[in-house]
Amino acid sequence: MDRNSTIAKRFQMAVLGIIISLGLSCSSFGQTLLMDDKPAMDSMTKAVNLVYNFQFDKANHCLVKYKSKYANHPALTLFNSISHFWRSFPIGNKPKEYSAYIRNLNLVISQGQKLAAKHPKSPEPGFFIMMANLILARHHSEEGEYIKAVNETRRAYGFIKKGFEMKTAYPEYYFSTGLYNYYRVAFPENHPLYNSFTVFFPEGNKASGLKDLETATQKSVFSKAESYIFLCMIHMRDQYNIPASLKYSTSLYDNFPGNWMFSIVHAETLLESQKPELAEPIINRILGRNESSALLAGYYLKGLHERIIGNIEGAKWAFQKALLSSKAKDRLTKGYIGLTYNELAKIAQKEGNRDFAKKYARLALDNCSFKKVIEDMKKINH
Numbered sequence: 001m002d003r004n005s006t007i008a009k010r011f012q013m014a015v016l017g018i019i020i021s022l023g024l025s026c027s028s029f030g031q032t033l034l035m036d037d038k039p040a041m042d043s044m045t046k047a048v049n050l051v052y053n054f055q056f057d058k059a060n061h062c063l064v065k066y067k068s069k070y071a072n073h074p075a076l077t078l079f080n081s082i083s084h085f086w087r088s089f090p091i092g093n094k095p096k097e098y099s100a101y102i103r104n105l106n107l108v109i110s111q112g113q114k115l116a117a118k119h120p121k122s123p124e125p126g127f128f129i130m131m132a133n134l135i136l137a138r139h140h141s142e143e144g145e146y147i148k149a150v151n152e153t154r155r156a157y158g159f160i161k162k163g164f165e166m167k168t169a170y171p172e173y174y175f176s177t178g179l180y181n182y183y184r185v186a187f188p189e190n191h192p193l194y195n196s197f198t199v200f201f202p203e204g205n206k207a208s209g210l211k212d213l214e215t216a217t218q219k220s221v222f223s224k225a226e227s228y229i230f231l232c233m234i235h236m237r238d239q240y241n242i243p244a245s246l247k248y249s250t251s252l253y254d255n256f257p258g259n260w261m262f263s264i265v266h267a268e269t270l271l272e273s274q275k276p277e278l279a280e281p282i283i284n285r286i287l288g289r290n291e292s293s294a295l296l297a298g299y300y301l302k303g304l305h306e307r308i309i310g311n312i313e314g315a316k317w318a319f320q321k322a323l324l325s326s327k328a329k330d331r332l333t334k335g336y337i338g339l340t341y342n343e344l345a346k347i348a349q350k351e352g353n354r355d356f357a358k359k360y361a362r363l364a365l366d367n368c369s370f371k372k373v374i375e376d377m378k379k380i381n382h
Contacts, residue, residue: 033115034075035124035170040066044075045221051083052225054258059083074111074128078222081105081135089261090293092142092330102139108132123166123173130159130176131222141187142331157201167212174216175223179230182209186238190369210234217251228252232265240371242272260289261332264297271304279305292326297336299325303343312347319344338368342376349380 034040043062050059063079070076081104088097109132116125133156140149160180163173184204216227232248235241246269252259253266263282270279283305286298303318322340326333345360361377 032069032073033119033122033124034070034073035172040070041221044079047079048082048222049225049255051079051086052259053256054086054260056083056087072111072114074108074115074125074132075222077104077108077111078128078131081108081132082222086259090291090328090330090332092139093293093328093333102136105132105136123162123170126159126162127170127172127176130156130163133159134176134179153201167215171216171219172222174212175220175227178209178212178214178216178227180209181205181212182234185209186234190238217248225252225256228255232269236265236269236272237370237372240375242269245269246273260286260291260294264294264301267301268304271301271308274308276305276308292328293330293332293336296322296326296333296340298322300336300340300343303340307343307347316344316347319347334367335370338364338366338370338373341367342373345380346376 034044043066047059047062050056050062060083063076067076081101084097084101084104085091088094088101091098091101109129112125112129112132116122116129119125133152137149137152137156140146140152156176157180160176163170163176167173167177181204184201185206210231213227213231216223217231218224220227228248228251232245232252235245235248249262249266249269252262256262264286267279267282267286270276270282279301283298283301286294287302289295289298299318299322303315303322306312306314306318319340323337326337341360341364345357345364348354348356348360357380361380364373365377
């Protein structure tokens with residue numbers, strides 16, 4: 001064999017070696033565990049917090065160096081899903097963006113299953129599969145598709161069950177165990193017709209659920225902000241415990257001042273706490289936005305503010321403006337439409353117009369079933 005052919009053969013072997021090594025490294029992309037990689041997790045923590053603060057470009061920049069190593073990891077896909085959700089918020093009335101969002105959540109599940117096959121003893125893949133299932137369940141529930149919501153929860157339950165055993169070592173699971181414990185009791189209470197679909201799930205405990213969600217606000221990465229959101233809304237909408245809700249809305253507002261939805265929630269808890277002077281500047285900023293959902297909520301809050309300070313005519317004007325601001329059918333819109341009708345019903349009741357009071361009360365319940373609205377309706381129909 002001459003020298004040139006020997007060099008050529010060695011070159012070919014070297015190229016083959018490079019191809020093989022690249023092939024092996026590429027096949028491992030997305031099969032690497034993330035939660036044991038502290039620098040990557042630190043970057044992920046920062047990126048997730050930036051997303052919730054609506055700083056999307058900065059969030060993406062945090063993960064640039066890890067996008068190759070974890071290219072097909074469900075964590076990156078879940079991060080992209082969360083980012084897409086908030087960038088397009090409220091996503092429910094944007095069909096194209098919503099469809100892409102749902103596809104990404106299903107991709108999280110398939111990527112998680114592949115990661116589980118590679119690392120069958122690790123709790124990491126199950127966490128991401130479970131998170132995607134729970135998020136899908138929440139959206140089905142918000143759309144009134146309760147059977148689909150129960151089915152998604154059933155798919156997640158095996159991982160939730162493991163989470164009860166692993167949450168001390170893997171704090172991300174406090175979020176799922178908290179949600180399960182609370183809503184296993186609350187869901188059949190709020191939706192008695194679907195009680196038969198939940199009897200196959202083990203019993204939950206509301207107090208334990210709230211405690212685990214509280215722990216998740218302190219120890220989790222992916223679900224820290226979500227835990228704050230659920231705690232805030234559970235206390236505001238489900239239990240109507242305003243002091244507790246104000247505690248969590250304050251944390252959301254202080255930690256994520258760029259998130260206009262959190263500003264809306266915080267302004268509402270301030271008003272419900274009879275602190276209109278603190279809520280007013282926040283309301284003015286909300287009313288300076290262009291999103292129809294922000295304007296709807298902003299005018300509702302403006303009306304609530306005017307009612308609290310005794311300007312009933314100003315309150316009625318603001319509530320009517322709220323109803324004219326958005327006709328979308330997403331959960332956020334329907335909730336604030338329901339609350340707006342509830343306030344108009346109470347004003348009509350005080351002004352002695354029983355027919356309008358009952359009409360508005362019915363419209364309030366048609367759009368939402370918050371504890372506050374139900375209790376106010378009982379007073380109006382008494």
